[in-house]
Amino acid sequence: MKHNFGAGPCILPKEVFQEASEAVIDFNNTGLSILEISHRSKEFEQVVVEAEALVRELLEVPEGYSVLFLQGGASQQFAMIPMNILPEGGKAAYLDTGVWATKAAKEASKLGNVEIVASSSDKNYTYIPKDFVVPADATYFHYTSNNTIYGTEIFEKPKVSIPTAVDMSSDILSRVINVADFDLIYAGAQKNMGPAGVTLVIVKDDLLGKSGRVIPSIFDYQQHAKAGSMYNTPPVYSIYVSLLNLRWLKEKGGVSVIEQENIIKARTLYDEIERNPYFKGTANQEDRSRMNVTFVMDTAEQEAAFLELAKERGLIGLKGHRSVGGFRASIYNALTISSVNALVDAMKEFEEKQGA
Amino acid sequence: MKHNFGAGPCILPKEVFQEASEAVIDFNNTGLSILEISHRSKEFEQVVVEAEALVRELLEVPEGYSVLFLQGGASQQFAMIPMNILPEGGKAAYLDTGVWATKAAKEASKLGNVEIVASSSDKNYTYIPKDFVVPADATYFHYTSNNTIYGTEIFEKPKVSIPTAVDMSSDILSRVINVADFDLIYAGAQKNMGPAGVTLVIVKDDLLGKSGRVIPSIFDYQQHAKAGSMYNTPPVYSIYVSLLNLRWLKEKGGVSVIEQENIIKARTLYDEIERNPYFKGTANQEDRSRMNVTFVMDTAEQEAAFLELAKERGLIGLKGHRSVGGFRASIYNALTISSVNALVDAMKEFEEKQGA
Numbered sequence: 001m002k003h004n005f006g007a008g009p010c011i012l013p014k015e016v017f018q019e020a021s022e023a024v025i026d027f028n029n030t031g032l033s034i035l036e037i038s039h040r041s042k043e044f045e046q047v048v049v050e051a052e053a054l055v056r057e058l059l060e061v062p063e064g065y066s067v068l069f070l071q072g073g074a075s076q077q078f079a080m081i082p083m084n085i086l087p088e089g090g091k092a093a094y095l096d097t098g099v100w101a102t103k104a105a106k107e108a109s110k111l112g113n114v115e116i117v118a119s120s121s122d123k124n125y126t127y128i129p130k131d132f133v134v135p136a137d138a139t140y141f142h143y144t145s146n147n148t149i150y151g152t153e154i155f156e157k158p159k160v161s162i163p164t165a166v167d168m169s170s171d172i173l174s175r176v177i178n179v180a181d182f183d184l185i186y187a188g189a190q191k192n193m194g195p196a197g198v199t200l201v202i203v204k205d206d207l208l209g210k211s212g213r214v215i216p217s218i219f220d221y222q223q224h225a226k227a228g229s230m231y232n233t234p235p236v237y238s239i240y241v242s243l244l245n246l247r248w249l250k251e252k253g254g255v256s257v258i259e260q261e262n263i264i265k266a267r268t269l270y271d272e273i274e275r276n277p278y279f280k281g282t283a284n285q286e287d288r289s290r291m292n293v294t295f296v297m298d299t300a301e302q303e304a305a306f307l308e309l310a311k312e313r314g315l316i317g318l319k320g321h322r323s324v325g326g327f328r329a330s331i332y333n334a335l336t337i338s339s340v341n342a343l344v345d346a347m348k349e350f351e352e353k354q355g356a
Numbered sequence: 357m358k359h360n361f362g363a364g365p366c367i368l369p370k371e372v373f374q375e376a377s378e379a380v381i382d383f384n385n386t387g388l389s390i391l392e393i394s395h396r397s398k399e400f401e402q403v404v405v406e407a408e409a410l411v412r413e414l415l416e417v418p419e420g421y422s423v424l425f426l427q428g429g430a431s432q433q434f435a436m437i438p439m440n441i442l443p444e445g446g447k448a449a450y451l452d453t454g455v456w457a458t459k460a461a462k463e464a465s466k467l468g469n470v471e472i473v474a475s476s477s478d479k480n481y482t483y484i485p486k487d488f489v490v491p492a493d494a495t496y497f498h499y500t501s502n503n504t505i506y507g508t509e510i511f512e513k514p515k516v517s518i519p520t521a522v523d524m525s526s527d528i529l530s531r532v533i534n535v536a537d538f539d540l541i542y543a544g545a546q547k548n549m550g551p552a553g554v555t556l557v558i559v560k561d562d563l564l565g566k567s568g569r570v571i572p573s574i575f576d577y578q579q580h581a582k583a584g585s586m587y588n589t590p591p592v593y594s595i596y597v598s599l600l601n602l603r604w605l606k607e608k609g610g611v612s613v614i615e616q617e618n619i620i621k622a623r624t625l626y627d628e629i630e631r632n633p634y635f636k637g638t639a640n641q642e643d644r645s646r647m648n649v650t651f652v653m654d655t656a657e658q659e660a661a662f663l664e665l666a667k668e669r670g671l672i673g674l675k676g677h678r679s680v681g682g683f684r685a686s687i688y689n690a691l692t693i694s695s696v697n698a699l700v701d702a703m704k705e706f707e708e709k710q711g712a
Contacts (some may be wrong), residue, residue, distance in 0.1 A: 002387050006394050009592055017380055017389045024377035031358050033373045034683065035551040035597065038362050038673065050535055071427040071553070072574060075588040077570030103573075129567060177558045190589055195391040197427070197553045197591035214466045216435030217459075232431035235553035236365055239594055241391065 005329045005337035006317030008149055008170065009190040013334045016244045023240065029305045034240050039233050047240050048229055054246035058255050059172075061179050067227035068201040074100070074169045074188040076108035077199065078229050081165050081184060082217050086112040087211050089113060093117050095135045095143040098125040098150050099271045099323070104142060104167060107286050117141070125150040126325070127284035134160040135269050140183065146171035148191075148319040151283040151294030151328065157181045163207060171291050172200065173249060174333055175259040183207050191291070192333045192334045194242030195233040208214070209240060249333065266290040272344045276351050278302060282324055296326030301326070306350050315339075359695035360484075363504050363648060363686045364526065365546040372600045372690075379596065392598050395589050402595050404585055410602035414611050417535050417558060422581035424557040425595050430456070430525045430544040433555065434463035435707060436575050437521050437540060442468040442495050443567050445508045450472050451499040451514070452504050454481040455679070460498060460523060473497070477639040480680070482507040483640035490516040496539065502527035504547075505677040507639040507650030507684065514536045519563060527647050528556065530689055531615040533613070539563050548689045549649070552597030553591040566567030605689065614689050620698045621687045628700045632707050634658060638680055652682030662706050669702045671695075 004011040025036035028043055037044055052067045061067060070076070085093050090112045096119035108114050115138060118129035125147060134141050140163040146153045148170045155175070157164065164182035173189035177348035179185065183204045189338045190196040201221065208222050217223045219230065224231050229239075252258060262272040270288060273279045275294050297303045303326060310318050331340060360367040383390040384399055388516045393400055408423045417423060426432070437460075442448050446468045450461035452475035463471050471494060474485035481503060490497045497516045502509045502525040507526060513520065519539035528543035535541065536706050538558045546552040557577065564578050573579045573587065580587050585595075608614060627643060638650040653659045659682060666674050676682040685699060 004388060004392055007590065008390065009395060011392050012389070017391065021377045021380035021419045024373055024380060032360060032672075035366070035373065035376065036360055036362065036365060036367050039365060039552065069589065071429070071432070071591070073427070075574045076427070077572055083572075107572050107574070188589060194519060196395065196589045197594055216439075216463050218431045218435055218463070233365065233544060234428045235427070235551045235591060235594065237551055238553055238591065289550055305647055316388075344585055 002316055003335070003342050004317050005315060005335065005339070005343070007321075007330045008309070008332075009196045009222060009327060010317075010330060010332055011334045012195070012241070012245055013248050016241065016248055016334075019244050020241045034237060037236070039230065039236055044236060045230075047243055048234065049327055051239055051243040052229070054243070054250060055200065055202070058246065058249060059179055059202070060178065064205055065179065066203050066205055066221065068203070068221065068224045069229040069242070070199045070201055070224060070233060071197070071235055073199055074167055074186060075103070077167070077186040077201065078104045078184060079111070080109040080221070081140075081142070082111040082188075083211070083213060083215055084164075084171060084221050085163070085184070085207055085211050088112070088213060090139045091115060091135065091137060093138040093141045093162070095141070096121060097128055097131065097144055097152060097154070099149040100147070100149075100167065100169075101144040104144065108142070116146060119166060125152065128152055128154055128287040132158075133160070134162060138162055139317070140165050142166070146289055146291050148292050148330070149328075151289045151292045152287040153289035153291065154287075163204075171289075173255055174262050174291055176255050178329070189238060189242055194239050194245050197238035216289045249306050261337065262290050262331070263336055264335065265335070266293065268337070268340050269293050269329060269331065272347050276347050278306075278351055278354065279347060282326065285329070290318055291330060291332060293329040293331060294324055294326065296320070306346075308351055310346050313342060313351060315343055357674055358670045359691070359698050361671060361685045361687070361691065361695070361699070363677075363684060364688075365552045366549070366686060366688055367674075367690045368597070368601055369604050369690045372597065375600050378595045387684055390593060393592070395586065395592055399531050400592060402587075403599055404590065405601060407595055407599040408585070410599070410606060411556065411558070414602065414605060414635070415533065415535055415558070420561055421535065422559050422561055422577065424523075424559070424580045425585040425590060425598070426555045426557055426576065426580060427553070427591055429555055430523055430619050431459070433523070433542040433557065435467070436577070437498070438464045438467040439569060439571050439575050440577050441519070441521075441540070441563055441567050443596075444468070444569060445490065446495045447471060447493060449494040449497045449518070451482060451485065451497070452477060453500055453508060453510070454503040455654040456503070456523065456525075457500040460500065464498070481508065482638055484508055484510055484643040488514075490514070490518060492517060494518055496521050498522070502645055502647050504648050504686070505684075506565075507645045507648045508643040509645035509647065520559075529611055529614070530618050530647055532612050545594060545598055547686075550601050553596050554592035554598060559615060571663070607640070611642060617693065618646050618687070618689065622649065623689070624693070624696050625649050625685060625687065626702060628703050630631055634707055634710065635664075635703060638682065647686060647688060649685040649687060650676060650680055650682065652676070662702075665706055666702050669698060671699055671702055
């Protein structure tokens with residue numbers, strides 16, 4: 001048995017893999033593979049309709065928002081957001097909480113003026129900047145809610161008076177959010193929503209059509225909204241597997257139920273990091289992520305030894321990002337509490353062996 | 357048994373579906389699903405490397421070309437091509453052979469000046485314009501080699517003295533081409549290369565970096581080339597299934613072998629259309645596509661009756677595009693000659709029943 005703590009693309013529920021595998025041979029008793037059906041077939045149109053409806057239901061998306069399944073990853077959104085909502089010569093405000101936030105700002109700066117309202121780069125992004133002013137004359141404010149690499153997360157939307165776009169790639173569907181607080185939410189699927197190859201965008205319709213730019217159709221949210229995410233051939237399988245995963249989440253009881261599980265999983269692991277003298281968390285306590293738990297040990301030898309022990313116990317994907325080092329345990333929705341317990345057991349085992 | 361004549365996403369070989377299904381449960385004996393492995397894992401990096409190598413081998417791609425696996429479909433290339441190679445205020449020449457060619461030109465016109473060098477819209481795109489002049493001062497010439505909807509195909513590259521970009525979405529890997537004749541080739545995977553969700557781009561390196569435009573990184577071919585198609589999280593599964601399909605093609609003997617099969621398949625079907633008094637081809641004979649065979653009958657009643665008979669015989673995906681009507685038999689690489697024979701048998705059966 002393997003416990004997959006990888007940061008993404010990452011673990012999905014076993015049931016989802018099973019059904020996803022079967023559909024490659026025979027989708028919904030059509031006698032056809034999900035990979036060979038037309039995206040214009042009734043069967044697949046139903047997949048997209050249900051996936052969109054489930055996102056709306058699970059996140060309680062209010063009226064006036066479009067829910068889109070696009071390609072290109074969050075990185076494509078870094079460009080599409082300013083293309084769609086930032087007028088030529090306009091200004092956007094970005095909060096810099098790590099590599100991905102920096103990239104988002106850099107791409108926007110190719111299309112307009114970007115003001116970095118605050119950055120935690122001074123301490124390798126181990127904390128979330130708190131006191132900053134967002135200029136009222138900016139068109140929108142952008143931030144990254146969960147910083148996968150550093151293990152920090154922003155649970156409360158910063159108080160701003162302008163439209164807000166948020167990259168929720170690594171915490172979407174892991175906790176209850178109030179969609180109405182945001183004007184644009186986007187997320188690469190490959191953490192909590194599905195496999196790689198599809199990106200969720202939830203955008204307030206009022207925000208669109210005002211940038212005055214000529215936008216190629218494929219990058220125009222309004223085109224995708226009008227076409228119900230079928231402007232061109234969509235990433236059929238990635239959407240289908242996302243649907244299976246959304247169904248799984250609904251059956252579990254929805255976002256509020258998984259949030260409670262995620263709180264327990266994170267607490268279990270952080271408690272052990274606090275208790276065990278061999279491990280040390282890297283993120284500022286109050287900014288700790290519930291999705292990616294980053295920690296280090298005192299020496300490179302200890303880290304190598306623990307990684308080896310973890311591997312023997314089937315605990316994989318734990319190596320930290322090179323810019324932080326040590327370990328990163330990604331504990332997304334589909335990772336069970338028993339996998340977290342297996343990691344905690346290995347940490348205790350390491351401690352005992354050292355004490356012996 | 358179903359014979360899938362759908363236009364795309366479409367049939368792939370049974371062996372590919374089988375292996376693609378197994379990998380969703382256990383990829384390469386890793387004990388992990390292909391959907392949950394990191395795109396930065398050695399195992400997946402090897403998938404991308406091998407897929408690229410197979411494209412280079414099967415199409416005999418010469419030195420000096422990058423081979424990229426991107427997202428967004430051919431429609432995204434409609435915008436990315438001018439973004440990357442057309443200077444601000446520059447001119448591009450487009451050949452109009454159908455809806456997709458028109459769309460490509462329309463998107464390019466958002467980024468520069470477009471001259472339509474010829475169009476067959478006067479006869480609903482049933483033929484390929486032959487005598488046209490491509491302006492020598494245009495930056496590039498663009499055409500669509502196979503017109504899925506109308507069943508026409510351009511086998512010989514038009515004689516032009518400027519760089520040429522070609523949309524080969526529906527005939528890539530179906531016939532031998534000389535890549536050196538082109539400066540940019542692109543193809544949505546979902547006909548002969550793999551499932552939906554990935555797009556192949558083969559681009560001459562010399563062509564790039566000269567447009568003078570500020571290009572968002574995600575739309576910049578040079579960024580993708582530098583990163584070996586891993587600029588950001590790639591569409592893992594779509595690339596993996598494409599790899600399986602490329603392996604299958606290589607094992608069959610490669611493109612020249614499949615081309616001979618495709619010639620026989622197309623001839624078999626066109627011969628029956630010629631012979632059988634109840635059916636009539638819609639495309640100009642000399643421009644007939646080897647990939648999409650379009651034909652009609654005299655009356656709507658006959659067409660409804662034949663579609664019903666076809667369905668009974670397990671022949672599916674035959675309904676023609678609404679702009680042409682009648683039937684479209686897509687006979688891509690993975691569709692076997694026995695499926696073509698089954699269609700021909702049904703056509704003969706229809707004729708006999710009418711004669712009775």
